[in-house]
Amino acid sequence: MAKTKTLFSCSNCGASSPKWLGRCPVCNEFNTYIEETVVDRKKSGEYRGFDETRMSSLADINVKNEQRIKTGMEEIDRVFGGGIVKGSLVLMGGEPGVGKSTLALSIADKVALAGNKVMYFSGEESLEQIKLRADRTGVKAEKLILVTETGIEKITSLMEKEKPALAVIDSIQTTFKEDLDSVAGSVNQVKESCAQLMYAAKKSGIPIIIIGHVTKDGNIAGPKMLEHMVDAVLYFEAEKYYQFKILRAVKNRFGSTNEIGIFEMTNEGIKEVKSPSKMLLDSLKDNKTGSSIVTVMEGTRPLLLEIQALTARRNYGIPQRTVTGIDYNRFLIVLAILEKMLELHLENQDIFINVAGGIKIVETACDLGVAAAIYSSYKESKVSTKMAFIGELGLDGEVRPVQFIDQRVMEAERLGFAACVIPARSAPVKTTMEVIKIGNVSELKKLI
Numbered sequence: 001m002a003k004t005k006t007l008f009s010c011s012n013c014g015a016s017s018p019k020w021l022g023r024c025p026v027c028n029e030f031n032t033y034i035e036e037t038v039v040d041r042k043k044s045g046e047y048r049g050f051d052e053t054r055m056s057s058l059a060d061i062n063v064k065n066e067q068r069i070k071t072g073m074e075e076i077d078r079v080f081g082g083g084i085v086k087g088s089l090v091l092m093g094g095e096p097g098v099g100k101s102t103l104a105l106s107i108a109d110k111v112a113l114a115g116n117k118v119m120y121f122s123g124e125e126s127l128e129q130i131k132l133r134a135d136r137t138g139v140k141a142e143k144l145i146l147v148t149e150t151g152i153e154k155i156t157s158l159m160e161k162e163k164p165a166l167a168v169i170d171s172i173q174t175t176f177k178e179d180l181d182s183v184a185g186s187v188n189q190v191k192e193s194c195a196q197l198m199y200a201a202k203k204s205g206i207p208i209i210i211i212g213h214v215t216k217d218g219n220i221a222g223p224k225m226l227e228h229m230v231d232a233v234l235y236f237e238a239e240k241y242y243q244f245k246i247l248r249a250v251k252n253r254f255g256s257t258n259e260i261g262i263f264e265m266t267n268e269g270i271k272e273v274k275s276p277s278k279m280l281l282d283s284l285k286d287n288k289t290g291s292s293i294v295t296v297m298e299g300t301r302p303l304l305l306e307i308q309a310l311t312a313r314r315n316y317g318i319p320q321r322t323v324t325g326i327d328y329n330r331f332l333i334v335l336a337i338l339e340k341m342l343e344l345h346l347e348n349q350d351i352f353i354n355v356a357g358g359i360k361i362v363e364t365a366c367d368l369g370v371a372a373a374i375y376s377s378y379k380e381s382k383v384s385t386k387m388a389f390i391g392e393l394g395l396d397g398e399v400r401p402v403q404f405i406d407q408r409v410m411e412a413e414r415l416g417f418a419a420c421v422i423p424a425r426s427a428p429v430k431t432t433m434e435v436i437k438i439g440n441v442s443e444l445k446k447l448i
């Protein structure tokens, strides 16, 4: 049995120290150090890292093509970078109740339906509870094996014996290593379990998906401190009461981190949303006041989203600005540009911005659309819901070119839009729809 020693670890960031500290020197949080027992590796001689030293020139290393398991769910495969890489350890984090188990069970089902053996280890729910969820969500793969086990040694030895094509651990906070005194879910238990799973994945080539809970500020013993240990980190997120749930890669050693997968939670389980723009925009029939359509890129995929703005006169006090879905500082810049270039008096207006569907826009290509929505609400004049706005605003009011203009315009055309407003300096775009080029934000006056 491995020898152990006592350490103090920060429950916020996972840093450790031989003595108790009032304030963590790494994350600067107060009162986060807790006493734990850890395996003393120097004394136990237990494995950490590779078994042996290997050295070779780059040219002499032969590797087969990266092997990936496809789930057949386009939204999932894209986020994984084209399928789950064999031998990879993937952390799937998310707030409690967001649907991590449901999503993981669907992934396991899809892989098992293709004729692979898949093991789903649960430390949170009984076999019957998982079966109920499987029945409700239409999961019925015969080669899906459910195991209720939390001991990490038992989990890895079962995996070695059964050799599944994919393993899911639900969740890392419930797994524990027997020779550690601390409770499951504590910093060292979580770290140790993760290290063991990493070793098991690399040794056996079995890809492992581990599920981890995070709170809103992401600071419990779990996903945040495991991020550097695993190959890929995916976050499953959803704004409460919004339609979509989004799987986002924040780290991926085998693919891009720009990609997102969009899902919807229905009574029948998790459904992929292949054309979110269409779903969001279908209900938009008439031209509206205080609303504009923008195209934003989420990874390689253009999305058309509705930006809603409301300006309302306030006769006393400091006007309120409330923004959801776009960057607040960027919004303030757009406001200042509108005040200066279009001579709008926004200083006595409450202004609210919302992006329909609960999607967060992180790029500046929506500036023109935000300006159009605010202008339209302020002037109470309608904007065509068949017109898409694309462009970044410079501080002098210039509408500046943005990347991927072709894809953005083509997506608008595909969804039946009549016109696109794009920056004047953009390269020519091949399209049959009307393209309106504008060089300055003041030209919005002619369109709205």
Ligand SMILES: Nc1ncnc2c1ncn2[C@@H]1O[C@H](COP(=O)(O)OP(=O)(O)OP(=O)(O)O)[C@@H](O)[C@H]1O
Binding pocket: 094, 095, 096, 097, 098, 099, 100, 101, 102, 103, 124, 136, 213, 265, 266, 267
């Ligand atoms: N009978 C049901 N019908 C419809 N939706 C359901 C039903 N039961 C659960 N759900 C939905 O499933 C989601 C919870 O799924 P799931 O248990 O996969 O989440 P989780 O992230 O794994 O949660 P936890 O943190 O508790 O493990 C919730 O959004 C809930 O609304």
Ligand SMILES: [Mg+2]
Binding pocket: 100, 101, 102, 124, 170
């Ligand atoms: Mg769960």
